[in-house]
Amino acid sequence: MRATKSIKQKIPQNHDLDSMMEIFRNMVNHCIKIGLKHNCSTLKKLSILSYHDLDSQGLVTSYKLNTISQACGILAKHKKLIRKGKNPKIPHVTRPFLTNCYGFKINNSLMSIPYKPRQPINILLNDHTQKILSDPTLTVRSFTMTGLNISICVSKETEKIECTKIVGIDRNLRNVTVGNDEKVIFYKTNKLLSIKQNTIFARAGFKRNDHRKKLQYYKNLQQRLQNRTRQFLHKISKQIVGDALTNKTVIAFEDLKGIRKMYRKGNNQGNKYRKKLNGWQFYELQRQIEYKALWVGIPVVFVDPKRTSKLCPICGERIQEDRQNRRKLLCINCGKSMDRDVIASMNIAHKAWSRFTHARDDTGEATSELFSRMMEPKSSCYGDVAIQIVDVSKCGWKG
Numbered sequence: 001m002r003a004t005k006s007i008k009q010k011i012p013q014n015h016d017l018d019s020m021m022e023i024f025r026n027m028v029n030h031c032i033k034i035g036l037k038h039n040c041s042t043l044k045k046l047s048i049l050s051y052h053d054l055d056s057q058g059l060v061t062s063y064k065l066n067t068i069s070q071a072c073g074i075l076a077k078h079k080k081l082i083r084k085g086k087n088p089k090i091p092h093v094t095r096p097f098l099t100n101c102y103g104f105k106i107n108n109s110l111m112s113i114p115y116k117p118r119q120p121i122n123i124l125l126n127d128h129t130q131k132i133l134s135d136p137t138l139t140v141r142s143f144t145m146t147g148l149n150i151s152i153c154v155s156k157e158t159e160k161i162e163c164t165k166i167v168g169i170d171r172n173l174r175n176v177t178v179g180n181d182e183k184v185i186f187y188k189t190n191k192l193l194s195i196k197q198n199t200i201f202a203r204a205g206f207k208r209n210d211h212r213k214k215l216q217y218y219k220n221l222q223q224r225l226q227n228r229t230r231q232f233l234h235k236i237s238k239q240i241v242g243d244a245l246t247n248k249t250v251i252a253f254e255d256l257k258g259i260r261k262m263y264r265k266g267n268n269q270g271n272k273y274r275k276k277l278n279g280w281q282f283y284e285l286q287r288q289i290e291y292k293a294l295w296v297g298i299p300v301v302f303v304d305p306k307r308t309s310k311l312c313p314i315c316g317e318r319i320q321e322d323r324q325n326r327r328k329l330l331c332i333n334c335g336k337s338m339d340r341d342v343i344a345s346m347n348i349a350h351k352a353w354s355r356f357t358h359a360r361d362d363t364g365e366a367t368s369e370l371f372s373r374m375m376e377p378k379s380s381c382y383g384d385v386a387i388q389i390v391d392v393s394k395c396g397w398k399g
Contacts, residue, residue: 003294004141004155007133009126011150016121017113020059021096021145024067027057028093031071036090041075043068060114062102070099101142106133111152113143123150158297166250168348169240169289170308170341171282177341178240180349181313184342187236192229196279199225229281230288237288244298251293252352253286254305303351313346 011017034050035041047068054064074091081088103114109130112120125133129152133140141153170177176187199221206217244251263269263277293300312319312331319329330337 001158001160001294001297002155003158003291004153005291005295006144006151006153007129008149008151009129010148011123011145013148014121016115017098017145018096020115021098023057023059024063024098025093025096027054027059027063027067028070028074030054030057031068032074032091032093035071035075041072041079043072046072046075060103060117062114063098063100065102066100095146098145099142104143106140111143111150156295158295160299161245161248161297163248163250163299165247166252166349166353167244168252168345168350168352170254170344170348171256171285172341173276173280175341176236176285177345178243179342179345181346184345186341187239189232189236192232192281193276195225195228195232196276230284233281233285233288237285237292240289241292241296241298244293245296249298250352251289251298251300252348253289253300253302254308254348255302256282256305301352301355303348303355305348308344308347308351309340311347313343313350319343 030053031046031050034053035046038045038049040046040049047065050068050071051064054067074093078088078091100113105112105120106125109125111123111125113123115121132138133152133154135156137156138154139156141155143153144151165180165182167178167180172189174188174190174193176189178185178187202221203218206214208214240251243249259280259282260278263274265274267274290300309329310318312334315331315333317331317333319331321329327339328337329340329343
């Protein structure tokens with residue numbers, strides 16, 4: 001199977017690159033106008049209608065198909081919104097950008113981008129990019145340039161690892177719980193809430209009566225918030241995928257849908273509560289783990305989140321809240337209680353393992369033995385589950 005990822009680095013300002021990005025933006029908008037006029041969003045039809053009109057723009061031929069492809073994607077998204085019954089605005093690209101998958105070359109520390117016939121533009125690659133591109137198993141697919149940054153898309157063929165274990169990941173506002181019937185690890189994410197709250201306080205502290213400066217200040221704060229959040233979740237996802245690779249473990253997620261609809265105005269919830277839950281980055285962790293796991297060949301599966309926190313993962317009986325501690329759930333049949341996040345991660349692992357084994361023709365002796373052991377009732381409920389709490393903010397990483 002093919003795995004892809006991108007390498008991003010900064011580039012110095014160049015007048016020729018700026019003019020190319022502006023021309024490319026105008027070309028995309030020109031194709032969008034033609035697509036809206038003739039009501040088409042397919043690559044073949046839009047190429048027939050607009051390919052020769054792009055000759056007057058001045059860019060080399062290799063950029064034409066990329067321009068049409070970008071316009072097709074924007075038009076297809078516009079049609080999808082209309083089919084859903086929405087009334088979207090007329091699509092228009094406002095920011096200059098440039099993307100291409102033809103004609104560029106990478107030679108050690110230099111990347112040559114086609115500009116004019118026999119006059120390429122050379123970009124110096126940094127040490128990190130050179131180190132990654134030096135891998136002979138990688139194939140460079142395309143590049144995308146926006147502002148002062150360039151992203152190089154690379155891919156490689158990976159083989160799926162035969163796994164003998166599985167872990168369930170339960171995502172919550174204040175922690176991420178990863179575990180199965182053998183071990184459970186808590187990753188604290190309280191720092192993400194403090195980062196969000198500090199950003200809100202910083203926005204409220206802006207008192208200057210200048211709308212332009214205010215928008216720029218808000219934009220910088222939002223970018224800083226996103227960077228810190230992604231960096232924090234990168235540490236967690238890297239450790240989860242690393243442990244899965246070491247132990248040959250399948251990663252299981254809940255297939256969460258409609259989360260934002262649960263915290264809308266008019267749902268009889270407070271403003272602060274809705275603001276917290278709507279700022280929850282539940283998908284970003286899933287996105288990072290998915291592409292990192294695919295890069296090393298670790299399978300990622302999804303299960304139905306229904307009743308993952310309502311059934312005992314051992315005996316299957318319905319559990320109820322502990323009156324003394326609402327965070328704990330009590331199983332009357334087993335007679336013991338445990339944190340609801342631990343129970344959810346174990347149930348996700350059980351559901352995913354059942355689906356994973358039934359989807360394969362030959363599960364193997366090791367996997368069959370493990371599956372039977374996981375589904376076997378235990379007299380001491382949760383007695384052999386090792387629980388570990390990890391505070392990512394205190395692991396010596398920056399951020």
